[in-house]
Amino acid sequence: MGLLATFKYDFAMTFTEKRNTAVVKVGNRELGGSSPVLVQSMTNTPTEDPQATANQIIELADAGSEIVRITVNTKEAAKAVPTIVSLLEKKGYDTPLVGDFHYNGHLLLSEFHDCARLLAKYRINPGNVGRGEKHDGNFRAMVEAALKWQKPVRIGVNWGSLDQELLAKMMDENALLAKPKDGHEVLIDAIVESALSSAAVAEKYGLSKAQIVLSAKVSEVRDLVSVYSRLAASCDYALHLGLTEAGMGMKGIVASTAALSVLLAQGIGDTIRVSLTPAPGAARDEEVRVCQQILQSLGIRSFNPQVTACPGCGRTTSTVFQELAQDIQQHLTAERARWQKQYPGVEELKVAVMGCIVNGPGESKHADIGISLPGTGEEPRAPVYIDGKHFTTLGGPNLAQDFIKLVNDYVENNYSKV
Secondary structure (H helix, E strand, C coil), rough: CCHHHHCCCCCCCCCCCCCCCCCECCCEECCCCCCCCEEEEECCCCCCHHHHHHHHHHHHHHHCCEEEEEEEECCHHHHHHHHHHHHHHCCCCCCCCCEEECCCCHHHHCHHHHHHHHCEEEEEEECCCCCHHHHHHHHHHHHHHHHHCCCCCCEEEEHHHHHHHHHHHHHHHHCCCCCCCCCHHCCCCCCCHHHHHHHHHHHHHHCCHHHHHHHHCCCCHHHHHHHHHHHHHCCEEEEECCCCCCEEEHHHHHHHHHHHHHHHCCCCEEEECEEEECCCCCCCCCCHHHHHHHHHHHCCCCCCCCCEEEECCCCCCCCHHHHHHHHHHHHHHHHHHHHHHHCCHHHHHHEEECCCCHHHHHHHCCCCEEEEECCCCCCEEEEEEEEEEEEEEECCHHHHHHHHHHHHHHHHCCCCCC
16 A cells, blocks of 8 residues: 555644754754744746846845745856855845755865855755766765855755665665565655765765755655654754645645645744745745745744634625725735834734624634624624723724724834834
């Protein structure tokens, strides 16, 4: 019976504390240990274009990405790294940059010293460092560059570029067993083995656990949970989570949320990325906001004030509550950056906008500040609750502006200024 057919998981589990791992310093950030789970993203600009790449890094950093990975695949890309860092520094950004290396990373890190020095971390894919005798030498060259410049590395296994020699060896060994495993199970075994054995080799060459982050990405939810559960049980390296090639829109968001939530609830994961395919011409920062929302919905970290709003039903008489919920969310988003500087803790603010009397008052009482709009047959009154108690009742054409003012007053009165 295959892995997917036998996979079982108790979704009634309780949250566990973040697992204990080595602490890894990435530029001005720390991950692992008791450090917060960090949000990562990656540019899709040609790194050879330093201005375009710096602009997108700024866009991602402004959205909340705490580490940004860039492709370093050519000599021109490696040469551009110092310019990118300089452009960021001129704008006041010190976001740690990770160099994503495949195939020729050993050459680029050896030849372009400023690139190697300025990157905060290197990503090594053990499936793409070379075949046969070249594999170990190329891998070692990248590890030695990390040692020389005192950089951490992410050993990033991906099932789309898995070490084929390792997989073939494990498949051959499996075929000789009295009861061979399903081929998919061997594939999962090979992914885990590639990550763990590569980390062991990196340590043999001189890296410490405080310089190693592991990732083992697949594109199926159950496989990802299985792989990372096994890694977490087998090592104390820091782990980077992400569903690779998650897809576009709803599919990518839902699949990534499902996979990452199960692992994060078990205390597994030190950094996360949601690998969304953006719509043509769309901004890259949606994946950052999804990561933040996953962490905030799980109660792991807070990033933005949140709006609770009902979906609407036959009891709701108009789109007023929908429009108000949208206005409030847009207002909170627009004020987020200013508020977070002026009012520490405001990212934990909870606002409720409800559409009728059934759940409106109760839900509003659970929020820091909430409003219950009238539904079908109800009096045209909108009671407002602050900290669980009725505060006032609003109505009339300026209801939205009046409620926004109350939200602003609540923020000013309840969050200490810097």
